Amino acid sequence: MSALFSPLSLGSLQLKNRIIIAPMCQYSADAGNATDWHTVHLGGLALSGAGLLIIEATAVEEIGRISPGDLGLWSDENEAALATVLTTLRKYSAMPVAIQLGHAGRKASSQVPWDGGQLIPLEDGGWQMVAPSAIAHAQGERPPLALDSEGLARVKAAFVNAAKRAHRLGIDAIELHAAHGYLLHQFLSPLSNQRTDQYGGSIENRMRFPLEVFDAVRSAVPEKMAVGIRISATDWVDGGLTIEQSKQFTLLLQERGCDFVHVSSGGISPLQQIPVGPGYQVHLAQELKQHCKLPIIAVGLITEAQQAEEIIVAGKADAIAIARGILYDPHWPWHAAAKLGASVEAPRQYWRSQPRDQKNLFGETKIGQR
Structure with a gap:
């Protein structure tokens, strides 16, 4: 019996x-609306045999998009628009x-x-960003506006509104994004959060606002x-968020x-020094699994079946997530x-694609031939 399965x-x-398809931004939405690309992309992944499919990072308000092509709710x-995509998925997949x-x-x-990923100037269609503190992500970029009490309330309400929409859509689970240098992570990290009120x-x-959003x-x-x-368990930068704080x-x-x-890890600063390699996170x-009783999902260059199996068998995590690997091999x-x-x-x-030496790969399937 495979532990992974x-x-x-x-x-x-x-x-x-215990195979989870990690969220992967497609930058292919139209004003936040899912498009035919999402039907094709998510439809293929929904036929992969994984245990769970997580839809890409979805913005809870318009100015919360990474790019103009981000999915929104x-x-x-x-x-x-997302309901149309999900209706098609559910016709052919119970994932x-x-x-x-x-x-x-x-x-x-x-x-x-694919257009460079750089900050878009306001005069070229960009918009004003918000953050815990008015500290730019990278040197030379325009700084964000520090969120005041009204802004914090608006953002929290936006998360709640999007969560209610996700529930109406019949989505099975919500993953809050507090990793990779985005807003909730920005509150957690001392590199981006230098507030002097109760949120800094x-x-x-620094945990207060992310926890308020989770509670809401x-x-x-x-x-x-x-x-x-x-979460990003560590910033990989001196003076940043640490694994002990993440515990x-x-x-x-x-x-x-x-x-x-x-x-996951990293994403808060261009100064990060990440020792990338197989299973590097x-x-x-x-460490977190040994510290709590929650199901823990590991991700990060988990590319081989035996590698994934050993992670589960050794008790290093309860599930593994794959992202780029399943884009490369949709039937991973x-x-x-x-x-x-x-x-x-x-x-x-x-079913007819099942190799002759893997007769039970798809379970007890019966295929007739003419």
């Missing part, structure tokens, strides 16, 4: 295996679907990656809807009914199941 519970949400039009809700903060108003200074104060979202949707969070954050999330923590997931879970002697769900239209 054993079931897992994230709160009330039951997964058939702040309006009725956004909700209707649970989550959505990552986020706000880019000071990293908003950027070009899409000590780690207790958790209260806004039914208990059966899983609510988790993605404190995780324990407070646990007390509040968080259903899972998705452990797994040790962070392992099929190939992992074949290598580990497991079975995986596949659409019946593809």
Whole structure:
């Protein structure tokens, strides 16, 4: 029995295996509205046999987009467009679907990656960013506006509004984005948060707003809807957020009914020094797993089936997430199941593709021939 292909519970949400498709920005929305690209992209991933599909970072307000092409869930039009995509997915796949809700903060108003990813000037269609403090992400960039009490209330309400829309859409889980240098991470990190009020200074104060957002979202949707969070466990910069501080954050999330923590790292500063290599973030997931009772998801250059299996068997994490790897190999879970002697769900239209030496890869399938 493969550990990777054993079931897992994230709160009330039951997964058939422990492979999670991590959220991956597509920068292909139209004014926040999902397009045909999302139907094609997400439709393919929904046929992959993974245990859970997480929709890309989805902005809770218009100025919270990373780029003009970001997906959004702040309006009725956004909700209707995403409903069209989800209706098609559900015709052909029973895979649970989550959505990552986020706000880019000071990293908003950027070009899409294939156009350089640089900050868009106001005169060229950019917009004013907001953040905990008026500190630019990179040298030479225009600084964001520091959020005042009214702005904090607006952002929190935007997360709640988007969460309610996600629930109406029948989405199975919400992942709050508090990683990769975006707004909730900006509050957590002392590199970007230099406030002198109750939301800045000590780690207790820096955690306050992200925890308020989590509490508000958790209260806004039914208990059966899983609510988790993605964090950057360390900034990889001297003087930045540390793994020890992330342990404190995780324990407070646990007390509040968080259903899972998705452990990434970095993204807050161009000065970061990340030792990239196979499974380079797994040790962070392992440290957090040893410190709390929440399901922990590991991510970061987990590319091989046996590597993923060993992470689960060794108790380093409860699930693994893949992103670029599944874009490169959309049937990664099929190939992992074949290598580990497991079975995986596949659409019946593809059953005939099962290799002759993997007769039970797709379970007890019966295919006639003419």
